[in-house]
Amino acid sequence: xxxxxxxxxxxxxxxxxxxxxxxxxxxxxxxxxxxxxxxxxxxxxxxxxxxxxxxxxxxxxxxxxxxxxxxxxxxxxxxxxxxxxxxxxxxxxxxxxxxxxxxxxxxxxxxxxxxxxxxxxxxxxxxxxxxxxxxxxxxxxxxxxxxxxxxxxxxxxxxxxxxxxxxxxxxxxxxxxxxxxxxxxxxxxxxxxxxxxxxxxxxxxxxxxxxxxxxxxxxxxxxxxxxxxxxxxxxxxxxxxxxxxxxxxxxxxxxxxxxxxxxxxxxxxxxxxxxxxxxxxxxxxxxxxxxxxxxxxxxxxxxxx
Amino acid sequence: xxxxxxxxxxxxxxxxxxxxxxxxxxxxxxxxxxxxxxxxxxxxxxxxxxxxxxxxxxxxxxxxxxxxxxxxxxxxxxxxxxxxxxxxxxxxxxxxxxxxxxxxxxxxxxxxxxxxxxxxxxxxxxxxxxxxxxxxxxxxxxxxxxxxxxxxxxxxxxxxxxxxxxxxxxxxxxxxxxxxxxxxxxxxxxxxxxxxxxxxxxxxxxxxxxxxxxxxxxxxxxxxxxxxxxxxxxxxxxxxxxxxxxxxxxxxxxxxxxxxxxxxxxxxxxxxxxxxxxxxxxxxxxxxxxxxx
Numbered sequence: 001x002x003x004x005x006x007x008x009x010x011x012x013x014x015x016x017x018x019x020x021x022x023x024x025x026x027x028x029x030x031x032x033x034x035x036x037x038x039x040x041x042x043x044x045x046x047x048x049x050x051x052x053x054x055x056x057x058x059x060x061x062x063x064x065x066x067x068x069x070x071x072x073x074x075x076x077x078x079x080x081x082x083x084x085x086x087x088x089x090x091x092x093x094x095x096x097x098x099x100x101x102x103x104x105x106x107x108x109x110x111x112x113x114x115x116x117x118x119x120x121x122x123x124x125x126x127x128x129x130x131x132x133x134x135x136x137x138x139x140x141x142x143x144x145x146x147x148x149x150x151x152x153x154x155x156x157x158x159x160x161x162x163x164x165x166x167x168x169x170x171x172x173x174x175x176x177x178x179x180x181x182x183x184x185x186x187x188x189x190x191x192x193x194x195x196x197x198x199x200x201x202x203x204x205x206x207x208x209x210x211x212x213x214x215x216x217x218x219x220x221x222x223x224x225x226x227x228x229x230x231x232x233x234x235x236x237x238x239x240x241x242x243x244x245x246x247x248x249x250x251x252x253x254x255x256x257x258x259x260x261x262x263x264x265x266x267x268x269x270x271x272x273x274x275x276x277x278x279x280x281x282x283x284x285x286x287x288x289x290x291x292x293x294x295x296x297x298x299x300x301x302x303x304x305x
Numbered sequence: 306x307x308x309x310x311x312x313x314x315x316x317x318x319x320x321x322x323x324x325x326x327x328x329x330x331x332x333x334x335x336x337x338x339x340x341x342x343x344x345x346x347x348x349x350x351x352x353x354x355x356x357x358x359x360x361x362x363x364x365x366x367x368x369x370x371x372x373x374x375x376x377x378x379x380x381x382x383x384x385x386x387x388x389x390x391x392x393x394x395x396x397x398x399x400x401x402x403x404x405x406x407x408x409x410x411x412x413x414x415x416x417x418x419x420x421x422x423x424x425x426x427x428x429x430x431x432x433x434x435x436x437x438x439x440x441x442x443x444x445x446x447x448x449x450x451x452x453x454x455x456x457x458x459x460x461x462x463x464x465x466x467x468x469x470x471x472x473x474x475x476x477x478x479x480x481x482x483x484x485x486x487x488x489x490x491x492x493x494x495x496x497x498x499x500x501x502x503x504x505x506x507x508x509x510x511x512x513x514x515x516x517x518x519x520x521x522x523x524x525x526x527x528x529x530x531x532x533x534x535x536x537x538x539x540x541x542x543x544x545x546x547x548x549x550x551x552x553x554x555x556x557x558x559x560x561x562x563x564x565x566x567x568x569x570x571x572x573x574x575x576x577x578x579x580x581x582x583x584x585x586x587x588x589x590x591x592x593x594x595x596x597x598x
Binding site for chain 2: 015017018019020021022023025026029030031032051054058076077078081082083086088091104105107112115119120121122123124125128160239240266267296
């Protein structure tokens, strides 16, 4: 069997909640969420359209790799979609852009995208968007193939509205990306349909169902990008974010060997983010888990599990 | 004579944030300006830069229990001017009083805030979800706010369904500041702005020229428009802000040099500055005021 080159994971924006520019935040970066998986194929695969997407926006739309873009949207909070209308490739008629996203409160993402252009809130008039734009509605739990070769699995995580975690597999490379997710316990059920499901089968049964489902979803991947916005002292579970402790526990249970800590809080300067990594590494040592802070413009080869 | 007014550029970018070391000198947050005369704290626009001031005010509130009380002037309700507002920490506290002034209709401001804080794109639930006491008013003539006299000029803009606002802020101490954050650069608009700001000694003007023709800066004032306006109103100081996100410190410095070189000899005394987020309470601790007569 022909061995394929490992896919490359690229971080373009690692900050959560909102982008921030600050002199004390240049080491890890201040752009909001955007990741890229470079599979070596003639397409660009992106997760989320926060301001980190501007790192891709300058790429030549004439290159075959940059003509076709697939964007997986985890959810619609500003820090994940704000840059989408600014993506320069959207203005090129020969670009083919696919946006895969869940609905929000029954509203398709295509309608939400149009809402961004309404009411004169952007400097770009809607007619300037000339690329071929295709929206794909995602349902939690759905899996599909991009260009017949990249497998995408989805899982609804514990965050407001319908927020998806993605597992991306190509050849022997795989990575799971969960940008925003809180711990699910003590009735902290944030996602759409979750409180209803908890009522239906009972709180404890639902929390076990969710936890088991998440671990089953993640099992088999080598690397996990996970929300570590908070720390054990300042966590606010109902805000929909996690801590390094939660992320490490998930990795240990799912047998994941590499954790990328992601969605750094905009209040945390470089020093605080670095200290978070130091603390997490000490916790992860006994599980043999490698802990790495996601850092803007870092690239990592994705090793098979 | 000098007016003891502090000016801070909390955010200097138009369109969207541009964080990164390439912008370390000027800044990468979307636009927001703070003017403080020791009594009134006034913000112009609420891009993401506003969060820094919000956190400071909230920390001061926790320490002193003095409620936050400030005024926001909005030039427009595009996302780069308003998305920071839901993240302005004091807005989530009951004791806070925010006075929002716009040259547009009140309903345009309400729609703008609701679009920025919609539950579809944020954890917030619109204007009604904020706990602060918020008043929204249209300013259709001059208004006195402490020692400030605030005037608004509203202008049609091709990209917005509501008028955009140019502000003139005159202080009892003599400071007279024109603020042009969003304005079409067509000759008619620029003529009206020139008449409105005539005699201002300080001009703060958007310079949103793009490094390449990407079209975002259409219907926006650029570096040359800002300079022409400053010369037209006979300003002493010109602060350039609202930079295109792709204009790095280096490219901005080149534009500044070009402007300096193009200054006519008779206007050589005009001082031109790039707005900078890192000069926290400076450079204007005291604004030079024109001598009477």
